Amino acid sequence: MKRRTFLMTTTASALATGAGAALAQAEPPIRIGMTVSSTGTFALAAQSGLRGVEIWVDDVNARGGIEIGGKKRKVELVKLDDRSDKTTVPKVYETLIKDEKVDLLFGPFGSTLTAAAVNATETAGKFMVIWSASADSIYAQGFKHIISATQIAGSLLGQPGVRAIHALGAKKIAFAYLDEPFPASLTQGAADLAKQLGMEITMNEKFAKGTKDFNILIQKARASGADAFYPTAYEGDQMTIARQLREANVNFKAVYLVYGSQPQFLQQAGKDADYILSQTLLHEKINWKVTHGLNRAQMMERYGKLFPNAQYAADFQTALAYGAGVVTEEVIKAAQSLEAAKLKEAALKLNDKIVTVTGEYQIDQTGKQFKNAFSIMQNLPGGGLEVVYPPQVATAKAVYPAPAFDQRK
Incomplete structure (x- = not known):
């Protein structure tokens, strides 16, 4: 696979609904890497989730970015194709970390692919936000730098x-x-x-x-x-x-x-x-009292504006991924850092303090999510x-x- 296959970056200029967002930024963007399945078993769900992440990127950049150290930094999303292939995933995440120099990562869709990605992110000492993988086996292995932001544990x-x-x-x-x-x-x-x-x-x-x-x-x-x-x-x-x-x-x-x-x-x-x-x-008919991020109606409205030609309406994968972006933003703000250990520490301190479009947030030391039923x-x-x-x-x-x-x- 060529390194740039399916490589795209999502910035304010790519998604902003307002006129002419400037590419030049005084502060370097926060680069977040993830893989997306363009084909195979997981393609539908992965692309639905991607749109949720892109709604969050659009929203956070429209607000000027995330403040770290008193300066706002916009978010740049770097995506590569994993083709629904768990043997490809580790190499692609290594590419995101070593070549694309991302600051942190979102997991791919599902437990099968996420289990393949996590060794690469842990070895590199990078923080990974999981938005869909629920298999308890992932969280039982002692990984230090992962959290499931919105996906309740599989058990x-x-x-x-x-x-x-x-x-x-x-x-x-x-x-x-x-x-x-x-x-x-x-x-x-x-x-x-x-x-x-x-x-x-x-x-x-x-x-x-x-x-x-x-x-x-x-x-x-x-x-x-x-x-x-x-x-x-x-x-x-x-x-x-x-x-x-x-x-x-x-x-x-x-x-x-x-x-x-x-x-x-x-x-x-x-x-x-x-x-x-x-x-x-x-x-x-399911509406949480959201404390952070867009509520369901607002997220759906943004989905319609950003993806008017989408084949399918937003679904729960979209909401899970959008909510994971919201949690990520709060974790970065609380940590005031992009270092994996500080991000994980901040993520634990935010327990029971966040309600996103998918519900309440609560993890344990392993990163396993217990709410969002x-x-x-x-x-x-x-x-x-x-x-x-x-x-x-x-x-x-x-x-x-x-x-x-x-x-x-």
């Missing part, structure tokens, strides 16, 4: 869905998961909670990356007598699972797909998305997405059991 991420399914009355649940760190971690935490709640786990099986035919898993889940089916993978796989459930005419009282409320999922899955339970951090949605035919759990923010009562496919219009 906690899947639990709201189980709570919702249990509250609906399901007693038996079948799990299936893609054999990668994020789905495995999410499923482990979800299964642990299901046991604690007294639910019977009728199946808990992994499947390989590249699986296209899920019929064996679907039929096995049905044969297990499960009330609820909870398969975890990335978005493309979950679209396939939703379609194959309908094609096989296999009915469960509840089906839970993590990505089932994503705009692109709803657009491409069509009626296959009906009655699916899912989770999200971003919806017009998801709300549970259901796609109701004729009504669209509704919040069905937790009760405090619910906008509708979930349909349970879901109608059989042959009884749907």
Whole structure:
């Protein structure tokens, strides 16, 4: 890969909505490096997240930058392509650090790629802000200079869905998961909670990356007598699972797909998305009392202005990445430094003092995020997405059991 493949810099001049932002700056910019998947499994989510980071860059630069030592410095975002390839990621992060001379870094999308990046950033003594990786295994390795700014730990991420399914009355649940760190971690935490709640786990099986035919898993889940089916993978796989459930005419009282409320999922899955339970951090009916950064409505407005031709609307990946930028800004301001150790120290001191568009911020010494819990949605035919759990923010009562496919219009 040529070093400059997919290399772009985002500065005030590239994103500012006002007229003619000057390129010349009295103070050197804060250079932040990250990789983005232009192709492959993670491309959709990675590019959605990138737009969230770019909203933050646009906003912070429109305000003159981040003040360090009494002088404001604008942010320059340096991006390279990782092609959704974990073997490429370490080399690309080394390029960002050694050749592009970035001051700090954002992680790539997802646990698989982030796990590959973190060794490079730690070896170089650089601070890395994680916006999407939730696998607990990343935080269990003793890395000193990482924080998960907005993404809740994987062992906690899947639990709201189980709570919702249990509250609906399901007693038996079948799990299936893609054999990668994020789905495995999410499923482990979800299964642990299901046991604690007294639910019977009728199946808990992994499947390989590249699986296209899920019929064996679907039929096995049905044969297990499960009330609820909870398969975890990335978005493309979950679209396939939703379609194959309908094609096989296999009915469960509840089906839970993590990505089932994503705009692109709803657009491409069509009626296959009906009655699916899912989770999200971003919806017009979910509004946190933000203390730092733009609120949901403001972020969505900025998204529309900056990306009028985007194929898809902003989603929770956009919000996670935007919120991570907001946290990064507060960490830099608190540290008054770009040194990794000082940034990590400042990040810990900001616990419970920040609420972004995705919720409250709280990490432990490992950098693991404990808050930013998801709300549970259901796609109701004729009504669209509704919040069905937790009760405090619910906008509708979930349909349970879901109608059989042959009884749907």
